[in-house]
Amino acid sequence: MDSMNSSFVKLIGLLTGLLALTVVLTAVVGGLVYLGSFGWVFSDRPDLALTEEKPPVNIPANLSLADPAGMWLAPDWTSVEAEANADDIRYGRELVANTAAFLGPAGKVKAMSNGMNCQNCHLNAGTAPLGNNYGSVLANYPKLRARSGTEEDIPKRINDCFERSLNGQPLERDSREMKAMVAYISWLGKDVPKGQMAKGSGIYEVPLLDRAADPAKGKLVYERQCASCHQPDGQGVGKPDGTGYLYPPLWGAHSYNSGAGLFRLSRFAGYVKANMPLGASYESPILSDEEAWDVAAYVNSLERPQKDLSKDWPDISKKPMDHPFGPYSDGFSEEQHKFGPFGPIQDAKSKSK
Numbered sequence: 001m002d003s004m005n006s007s008f009v010k011l012i013g014l015l016t017g018l019l020a021l022t023v024v025l026t027a028v029v030g031g032l033v034y035l036g037s038f039g040w041v042f043s044d045r046p047d048l049a050l051t052e053e054k055p056p057v058n059i060p061a062n063l064s065l066a067d068p069a070g071m072w073l074a075p076d077w078t079s080v081e082a083e084a085n086a087d088d089i090r091y092g093r094e095l096v097a098n099t100a101a102f103l104g105p106a107g108k109v110k111a112m113s114n115g116m117n118c119q120n121c122h123l124n125a126g127t128a129p130l131g132n133n134y135g136s137v138l139a140n141y142p143k144l145r146a147r148s149g150t151e152e153d154i155p156k157r158i159n160d161c162f163e164r165s166l167n168g169q170p171l172e173r174d175s176r177e178m179k180a181m182v183a184y185i186s187w188l189g190k191d192v193p194k195g196q197m198a199k200g201s202g203i204y205e206v207p208l209l210d211r212a213a214d215p216a217k218g219k220l221v222y223e224r225q226c227a228s229c230h231q232p233d234g235q236g237v238g239k240p241d242g243t244g245y246l247y248p249p250l251w252g253a254h255s256y257n258s259g260a261g262l263f264r265l266s267r268f269a270g271y272v273k274a275n276m277p278l279g280a281s282y283e284s285p286i287l288s289d290e291e292a293w294d295v296a297a298y299v300n301s302l303e304r305p306q307k308d309l310s311k312d313w314p315d316i317s318k319k320p321m322d323h324p325f326g327p328y329s330d331g332f333s334e335e336q337h338k339f340g341p342f343g344p345i346q347d348a349k350s351k352s353k
């Protein structure tokens, strides 16, 4: 009895001991894991413990940029058949979508532009809402443009993009290709009343930051959100047959030049905010406003072809806030006109009006 009792007591003692050990071990392991989650115990960089700065978390700013109600939509494509100039319209669309195949460095009509397609920037052949579409072109041209100080018609405006965005030569005004592009762009905008801007045409206006856009922050955005397609060196990826790009270049010799619309920070930020990375749209944008401005600052501080702009903006007081080349009629520096903060420039502009 006694010996049984004492071995029972020993057993209980042993079990209790084991239980206690388990509790202690659990506590120790648990504690280690807990502390480890702060980057403490397991960090090989004790200097970073607890204060380690994580890369900025990209919280998708996926609030729609505009109400889809009333958005401009292109006319139904199948209705082209009924038009007297259907062949021109169809060829025009083809030229906008696959410009390089006809007019790029290896173009079958003429080599006169850099290998990009109009569609690279005017998405879905110029029909995407807030994708730099052509909805309001017919309704608003010809018009006096402050950049040239002259009245511009649609062919002149198309050639602006050839000479700047496609860093190329102007197309003959009476060529079959020019007539076709004008026919297509005019057909797209045929239902927009003269003088009006269709909802969602052109480029989204990103709210201004109260600081200058920061190329260093933009580089991080670029690496995370853009480099996989446009490549770390920004040169994009060409199609194997040499006509156009799978992913167009963002800087360097084959990109848009310093006179292009996208070289203005607000144009670049607005285009990208509503359309990039590929898959973003005005209804589900991916970049925050800050990311859009910063990545614009990064891309537009890298090398690209330069255009002689001495004839642009003959009235310097008409230069937009983000035209990055002086002289200016206000007291702000070239640097501020390039990167911002743009608020004070805007304020000065509205006061002088």
Ligand code: HEC
Binding pocket: 096, 099, 116, 117, 118, 119, 120, 121, 122, 132, 133, 134, 136, 137, 157, 158, 161, 162, 165, 166, 181, 185, 202, 203, 256, 260, 261, 262, 267
């Ligand atoms: C690198 C980008 C890029 C490429 C490529 C490009 N454009 Fe543009 N285009 C722009 C930008 C930016 C604007 C100005 C939009 C704004 O400020 O609202 C513009 C404006 C226009 C406009 C005036 C739109 C309006 O509503 O006032 C027309 C027309 C146009 N482009 C035609 C073309 C054609 C045709 C091609 C091909 C030959 C082409 N673009 C290629 C970026 C580009």
Ligand code: HEC
Binding pocket: 117, 119, 120, 121, 123, 124, 221, 222, 225, 226, 227, 228, 229, 230, 246, 247, 248, 249, 250, 256, 262, 271, 272, 276, 277, 278, 287, 295
């Ligand atoms: C998944 C691939 C992909 C990613 C990621 C991506 N892009 Fe693009 N990007 C494209 C494609 C494809 C086009 C041309 C669209 C077309 O032709 O329909 C384009 C066009 C552009 C253009 C206009 C054409 C040019 O080359 O100048 C700009 C500017 C641009 N992207 C900027 C960006 C920026 C900035 C980012 C990152 C925030 C980004 N993209 C991320 C695929 C991508």
